[in-house]
Amino acid sequence: MRASQEVRGEKQRTSEIHISGAEGLYTVSEMQRILREYIERALHHPKGKPDTILLTLEEVRQEPLTISTLPLSTVISDSPSEAKKISGNMLRALRISEKALKTAFAVLQKGNMRGAALISADKGMRLEHDRRRGVRVSRLGIAKPALRILSPRLARLGINTDTVKEALTLASKVASCSGVRAELCISDDPQYTTGYVASNLFGYVRIPTLKRSGRKIGGRVFFIREGSDIDRIIQYLERTPVLVDRIGPCKGIQRAEEILDSHHL
Ligand code: WAQ
Numbered sequence: 356m357r358a359s360q361e362v363r364g365e366k367q368r369t370s371e372i373h374i375s376g377a378e379g380l381y382t383v384s385e386m387q388r389i390l391r392e393y394i395e396r397a398l399h400h401p402k403g404k405p406d407t408i409l410l411t412l413e414e415v416r417q418e419p420l421t422i423s424t425l426p427l428s429t430v431i432s433d434s435p436s437e438a439k440k441i442s443g444n445m446l447r448a449l450r451i452s453e454k455a456l457k458t459a460f461a462v463l464q465k466g467n468m469r470g471a472a473l474i475s476a477d478k479g480m481r482l483e484h485d486r487r488r489g490v491r492v493s494r495l496g497i498a499k500p501a502l503r504i505l506s507p508r509l510a511r512l513g514i515n516t517d518t519v520k521e522a523l524t525l526a527s528k529v530a531s532c533s534g535v536r537a538e539l540c541i542s543d544d545p546q547y548t549t550g551y552v553a554s555n556l557f558g559y560v561r562i563p564t565l566k567r568s569g570r571k572i573g574g575r576v577f578f579i580r581e582g583s584d585i586d587r588i589i590q591y592l593e594r595t596p597v598l599v600d601r602i603g604p605c606k607g608i609q610r611a612e613e614i615l616d617s618h619h620l
Pocket residue numbers: 376378467468469470471489490491492493518519522525540541542543544547549550551561573574575
């Protein structure tokens with residue numbers, strides 16, 4: 356599903372605001388219920404009212420690959436500047452260059468992308484073919500038995516929401532893509548201020564206060580190992596069906612240093 360709104364700017368020029376998007380892997384019997392949920396989500400979104408809602412349903416014949424969720428944790432952070440420092444340090448530990456970090460934070464500050472930016476981890480170059488749209492991760496989902504394990508684990512931490520479950524599923528698919536070294540995400544919902552850094556090394560690390568409340572900025576950046584085959588990566592993220600069928604550990608609040616120190620790099 357993708358919902359957008361056309362706005363008229365200066366000199367009658369029109370541009371499009373991305374309101375909401377959602378995707379998943381479902382059985383035919385779930386289709387009607389999911390469509391209703393997606394339409395509901397598009398119509399009642401904190402970013403505004405869409406004038407266009409596009410729904411696409413495609414049969415997936417390929418058997419999905421199965422993966423585990425990344426280990427989840429949350430760091431302590433109580434200001435955007437602290438959150439930026441924590442996310443920057445974690446990404447530096449993952450060998451993301453200063454140049455790449457600069458490009459990444461500029462993309463997130465600008466916002467209004469439908470998909471994610473691909474940035475080379477070393478040179479900090481934008482790699483996706485369509486920079487306005489970005490790369491949209493699709494054909495991903497979580498199997499029901501896995502969801503039944505995940506939900507109570509998240510509930511114990513007070514974070515059993517669709518937002519967290521969907522972001523954890525997406526980050527786990529992205530981390531399973533060879534060539535992707537790390538992901539940085541900030542929600543584009545004005546009130547949702549928690550973001551994350553995800554990687555195979557540190558897991559899915561939630562970072563509160565990554566943006567100031569009320570701001571419409573946000574987005575996703577995937578840091579790509581230098582010299583990777585970009586078309587293969589895009590093909591995997593957009594087209595290869597991947598299903599979460601195992602759940603990794605879900606930890607509570609930790610200090611950022613604890614997470615960094617637990618790995619000898
Ligand atoms: N593929 C690629 N990029 C995407 C996708 C996708 N399927 N969905 C969203 N994005 C990009 C797009 O640029 C959005 O503007 C941006 O990410 C943010 O999307 O643990 O809610 O759906 O508490 O607003 C993270 C923290 C929440 C969750 C992320 O993202 C937690 C969130 P949103």
